Every structure is written in C-alpha cells, then in structure tokens.
Amino acid sequence: MNSNNNNNNNISNLYYSQNNLDNTYTQVSEEILRRTNKDISRNSNYRISFDKMAKLVYDKLPENDRNLNRCNTVLIDKCVAFFHNKIFQKQSSAGQPPRPQASNSTANSTLGF
Secondary structure, rough: OHHHHOOOOOHHHHHHHHHHHHHHHHHHHHHHHHHOOOOOOHHHHHHHHHHHHHHHHHHHHHHHHHOHHHHHHHHHHHHHHHHHHHHHHHHHHHHOOOOOOOHHHHHHOOOOO
C-alpha cells in the first residue's frame, strides 16, 4: 500500500509540474489555433480555466487509471472540446461566421465525465 501511495504522489508531482502543465497547455493552444484560428496561448483567462480543469481531471480520474499519459490525454481532450465550444458560442453570438462545433460531447456540464 505504501508503494501505491508513493506512485500516486509521483504521478501527482509530475502531472502538476510547471513543465508538464506548460507543455500540455501548448498542445491545447495549438489544437485550438488549428481548429478555430484563435490564439489562446497568451490569454490568461484560458490559462486560468486550463489550470482549474487540470485539477478537475486529476481528481475525477479513478486512482487506478491515473498515470501521466492518461491524465494528460484526458486533460487535452476535455480542454480542447471545452475551449472550442466556448469560442464557437462566442463567435455565434458575435455574429461572426461560426466554425463547426467540436464533435466531442465534452461540453456538457463543464467537463461531464
């Protein structure tokens, strides 16, 4: 049991490391830019939301499913779908021609696991 706690602490430390979160946010930003032509990489509001979502993802993943790759993959998928739909909604309400909505059904109730 002690080694399991150590493993969870190691995963947590790696996942929440500044380097990991920066790299993951870069991946999300690049995908959003590709999908919407909007650069969110320097927008602090998106980064704040990303950091909150990182905690939600980690907390909601079952303990036996928490490895660095799985955590990052889920975080990227959830953030890309959420941000894409937010941008789509803003563009639609602003009268701009909307881009297709993200097909990932993640935009339900914030992160809807």
